[in-house]
Amino acid sequence: MASTVPDLKVAPPPRELEREPLVANNRSIGWISDRVAGIVEGKTPMWWWMAFIPSALGAAVLGAMLLYQISVGVGVWGNQHPVMWGWDIINFVWWIGIGHAGTLISAILCLLRQRWRTAVNRAAEAMTIFAVMCAGIYPALHVGRVWFDWWLFPIPTANAIWPQFRSPLMWDVFAVSTYFTVSALFWYVGLVPDLAVMRDRARTKIRKFAYGLFALGWTGSNRHWSNYEKAYLILAGLSTPLVLSVHSIVSLDFAVSQVPGWHTTIFPPYFVAGAIFSGFGMVLTLLVPLRQMLKLEDIITMRHIDLMCKVTLATGSIVAYAYGMEFFIAWYSGSEYERFAFINRAIGPYAWGYWAMIICNTIVPQIFWFKRFRNNLAIVFIASILVNIGMWFERFVIIVISLHRDYLPSSWGYFIPTPVDILTYLGTFGMFFTLFLLFLRFLPMIAISEVKAVTPQADPHHPAGGAKGGHH
Amino acid sequence: MSDIFPKWTNRLPLKIAIGALVVAGTLTAGITYYLTPAYGRVGYQPIQPVPFSHEIHAGQLGIDCRYCHDAVEKSWFSNIPSATTCLNCHNQVLKDDSRLELIRDSAKTGKPVPWVQIHKVPDYVYFNHAVHVNRGVSCVECHGKVNHMDEVRQEKSFTMSFCLDCHRDPAQHIRHPKDVYNLDLEISPEEQKKMGTKFVHDWNVQSLQNCSACHR
Numbered sequence: 001m002a003s004t005v006p007d008l009k010v011a012p013p014p015r016e017l018e019r020e021p022l023v024a025n026n027r028s029i030g031w032i033s034d035r036v037a038g039i040v041e042g043k044t045p046m047w048w049w050m051a052f053i054p055s056a057l058g059a060a061v062l063g064a065m066l067l068y069q070i071s072v073g074v075g076v077w078g079n080q081h082p083v084m085w086g087w088d089i090i091n092f093v094w095w096i097g098i099g100h101a102g103t104l105i106s107a108i109l110c111l112l113r114q115r116w117r118t119a120v121n122r123a124a125e126a127m128t129i130f131a132v133m134c135a136g137i138y139p140a141l142h143v144g145r146v147w148f149d150w151w152l153f154p155i156p157t158a159n160a161i162w163p164q165f166r167s168p169l170m171w172d173v174f175a176v177s178t179y180f181t182v183s184a185l186f187w188y189v190g191l192v193p194d195l196a197v198m199r200d201r202a203r204t205k206i207r208k209f210a211y212g213l214f215a216l217g218w219t220g221s222n223r224h225w226s227n228y229e230k231a232y233l234i235l236a237g238l239s240t241p242l243v244l245s246v247h248s249i250v251s252l253d254f255a256v257s258q259v260p261g262w263h264t265t266i267f268p269p270y271f272v273a274g275a276i277f278s279g280f281g282m283v284l285t286l287l288v289p290l291r292q293m294l295k296l297e298d299i300i301t302m303r304h305i306d307l308m309c310k311v312t313l314a315t316g317s318i319v320a321y322a323y324g325m326e327f328f329i330a331w332y333s334g335s336e337y338e339r340f341a342f343i344n345r346a347i348g349p350y351a352w353g354y355w356a357m358i359i360c361n362t363i364v365p366q367i368f369w370f371k372r373f374r375n376n377l378a379i380v381f382i383a384s385i386l387v388n389i390g391m392w393f394e395r396f397v398i399i400v401i402s403l404h405r406d407y408l409p410s411s412w413g414y415f416i417p418t419p420v421d422i423l424t425y426l427g428t429f430g431m432f433f434t435l436f437l438l439f440l441r442f443l444p445m446i447a448i449s450e451v452k453a454v455t456p457q458a459d460p461h462h463p464a465g466g467a468k469g470g471h472h
Numbered sequence: 473m474s475d476i477f478p479k480w481t482n483r484l485p486l487k488i489a490i491g492a493l494v495v496a497g498t499l500t501a502g503i504t505y506y507l508t509p510a511y512g513r514v515g516y517q518p519i520q521p522v523p524f525s526h527e528i529h530a531g532q533l534g535i536d537c538r539y540c541h542d543a544v545e546k547s548w549f550s551n552i553p554s555a556t557t558c559l560n561c562h563n564q565v566l567k568d569d570s571r572l573e574l575i576r577d578s579a580k581t582g583k584p585v586p587w588v589q590i591h592k593v594p595d596y597v598y599f600n601h602a603v604h605v606n607r608g609v610s611c612v613e614c615h616g617k618v619n620h621m622d623e624v625r626q627e628k629s630f631t632m633s634f635c636l637d638c639h640r641d642p643a644q645h646i647r648h649p650k651d652v653y654n655l656d657l658e659i660s661p662e663e664q665k666k667m668g669t670k671f672v673h674d675w676n677v678q679s680l681q682n683c684s685a686c687h688r
Contacts, residue, residue, distance in 0.1 A: 158508045158509060158510070158629075158631040158632060158633055159631070159632040159633060160631075160632060160633030160636045160637075161632070161636070199476070208475075208476050209476060212476040212477060213477075217477075
């Protein structure tokens with residue numbers, strides 16, 4: 001009977017229809033392990049120290065500024081009537097927005113089976129966690145009496161009162177802390193197989209112990225993989241709504257109030273799009289130089305950069321649409337206060353901030369319609385930085401411009417940040433990059449096992465892959 | 473892996489988890505018990521400069537609270553009487569007693585007796601005595617049965633939840649105005665509920681729970 005089975009060999013598709021492989025240059029599975037683990041195992045490069053020392057100094061400045069703010073009070077910031085939310089909330093929203101790319105890449109793209117995510121998800125998730133940490137500083141400290149922060153949590157106390165559950169600021173506490181917890185768990189679970197790789201390759205006792213401790217006894221058995229895949233999928237499912245909920249809730253801090261310029265229903269989707277936009281901006285800012293410095297061009301390929309530019313373009317266009325729609329609704333509402341708020345954005349005393357936002361967020365990403373620009377790393381890098389400058393100005397526009405013209409002209413003011421504001425913000429960069437550089441130095445920045453799964457060799461239908469020759 | 477971690481470490485996570493639970497539980501219980509006002513304040517009974525006995529004056533002799541604390545119905549503050557109030561009687565009774573030395577001095581010089589304050593709410597709390605006693609909140613609700621205390625001690629916790637217990641359910645705590653200064657009044661729960669509900673309705677007593685009711 002076997003002799004009657006026809007030959008099922010089908011000719012491979014024409015070359016021009018083939019997608020670019022996710023790991024370039026036909027790199028072997030062993031090469032991937034060596035290259036990624038080598039970043040951690042090799043000698044500390046000079047550029048790492050040159051980046052780390054200023055970052056650590058910046059983090060120290062942050063510590064000093066926070067200590068100063070705690071001991072003296074919120075008055076050291078530029079927050080003044082009528083602009084009672086200043087750089088603290090701008091930077092909170094900015095950092096938390098940046099965090100969104102990590103979760104989007106790790107959760108939503110996982111569920112959508114976008115295989116290209118594997119090369120960037122680990123670094124993007126690390127970015128998310130560190131960005132959320134930077135973000136969390138601001139709301140925790142802007143309350144003034146930080147030692148009462150625990151009142152934000154619903155704990156039964158002698159005061160016999162609960163936090164105000166009707167306040168979106170309260171929802172923020174839950175949204176952000178949930179987001180941080182789930183992101184950190186997701187990141188860690190994904191790390192476990194790679195930590196085992198690091199453990200097995202480790203040569204020193206300390207490394208063996210440290211990686212071994214966090215690898216949780218991973219042996220790579222079938223049962224381990226099966227449990228791992230289940231846990232990963234569950235966490236991806238849990239994180240997916242968080243991508244949408246966290247920034248929606250952050251936007252409700254504004255939208256639930258009745259300040260003209262804030263009180264709009266478009267805020268939640270508009271904030272989520274903006275968050276993903278800025279998050280991808282930050283991922284590109286980090287990965288474009290890193291792939292070169294760490295020689296990861298074959299893993300984070302030009303196709304990856306190209307795809308991330310497209311996400312940036314898509315979300316940037318949503319943001320641009322939202323800017324236009326906000327203006328339309330302000331006019332359409334017939335409310336003179338709404339109209340004033342928006343006209344004041346464009347031609348008021350802060351018009352420079354508004355136009356900086358418009359240029360960076362709506363015009364700059366449009367260059368990514370062209371493959372020529374998506375493939376030019378210098379342009380991608382500069383554009384990604386401009387995106388984040390633009391997104392900072394978006395929060396500045398929303399918060400400061402909406403507040404500085406109060407209902408009573410006698411209360412009108414002009415917000416000026418203090419040096420403490422500026423140094424605190426710069427300090428959060430120090431903290432962010434300190435953590436990120438430590439991450440690069442001590443943890444595999446690419447999901448080794450996952451990248452192996454998307455190589456052509458792992459694809460049974462690919463000429464290079466499959467169970468040929470009896471091995472598997 | 474056996475070369476990194478010996479076998480006994482397999483049970484370590486469980487042990488650490490149980491240990492952490494025990495430590496956290498003990499800490500929570502300890503803080504709840506020892507570091508809250510219910511423990512820290514109740515029973516406070518400082519030594520007063522003059523051994524004045526509320527039990528004798530308010531209990532045995534039956535002097536009305538308002539004889540000495542005469543501003544309580546008119547003022548936010550229930551005043552400590554001046555020494556001359558004491559001497560209304562004590563210029564006849566025990567007029568040469570050495571224990572009253574300080575009182576006589578104070579009446580002569582006008583320098584107040586340095587009584588030690590026992591019942592105190594924080595500076596950010598606004599408490600008005602007049603409003604409470606005029607709407608049927610008896611002294612006993614906050615101060616306990618002072619008429620049975622030789623020297624006064626703090627009986628109630630004075631936590632925020634203590635205030636809120638009443639503010640959330642005034643009907644359980646208000647009585648007929650004539651009984652406000654009758655610290656020994658016994659009243660059945662059914663009667664309290666009936667009368668309390670009636671007074672809440674008749675006097676339009678509001679369950680004030682907004683922050684600025686007390687924190688102004």
